[in-house]
Amino acid sequence: MENPISNLINKISDLTEAQRKVADYILKKPMDVAFLTVDQLAGIVGTSTTTIMRLTYSLGYSGYTEFQKGLQEHFRSQTAPQSRLEANLKGLDSDDLWTSYVEHQINNIQSTVEMISTSTLNETIEMIVSAERIYCTSVRSGMPVAQYLTHGFNRLLGNCELILADLSDWIDKVVSFTSSDLIIVTTFPRYAKRIIELVYRAKENGAKVIAITDNYSSPIVKYSDLVIPSNSDSIAFHNSAVPAMFVADYLISAVAIRNPGKTKERLDKINSILTDMKYHHQ
Structure with missing residues (x-):
């Protein structure tokens, strides 16, 4: 509308x-x-x-x-x-701000759940596990989501990197993107033009794009292979990343659960190093 x-x-x-x-x-x-x-x-x-x-x-x-x-x-x-x-x-x-906030976020998450189909989530997970390299990017209110996804997927798969769209360094990466690469972009109003430019250039080189955004009229949609709508309403002035973080946490969990053998092997190696580092620092 x-x-x-x-x-x-x-x-x-x-x-x-x-x-x-x-x-x-x-x-x-x-x-x-x-x-x-x-x-x-x-x-x-x-x-x-x-x-x-x-x-x-x-x-x-x-x-x-x-x-x-x-x-x-x-x-x-x-x-x-x-x-x-x-x-x-x-x-x-304003008499009970905490309750108002909690109710608002529960409604946000519920509306987000209702907007996302199981088939969309399944396709998202398939794109993530089959990608050769994964890049997560955002600016401002969406950045915590991009950082969380990067940490989770890199811990599980070892092939994920955070791109700071605010810095022009992404140009050096985007020129070598291929159809085996995946970009997961999180963007909310006011939509950043530099995010659109990054994704546009990535698509030129054949990269796949998953967008986490607030609605289907978002300018990022036209450049995306898959869209995950996420309500970004807050009770104040800002875009709330809570529903998007809810989605991000699910994606990380689902990737881990659907690839238990590979996940366990990698986490065992990481844990071994972390344990050894702790031992040597005692």
């Missing part, structure tokens, strides 16, 4: 006089409308709930609730951090 504000502006000439009155208020105070009930909005504007419902239908939404969710998502993912914080504070119960 497109930006609800742009959608409303584009369709305003087709609205009835009563609907335009509602539209005018939405355009003047969209952040307020994002958290008003349909009854509250009708009372403020001085119209009926039926008029508001018909307005949202004409914009292509199933109803006011869907339109309102579109507004909320727009403010959380497309606006400046301070505006996103303001939008979130309007719907937040």
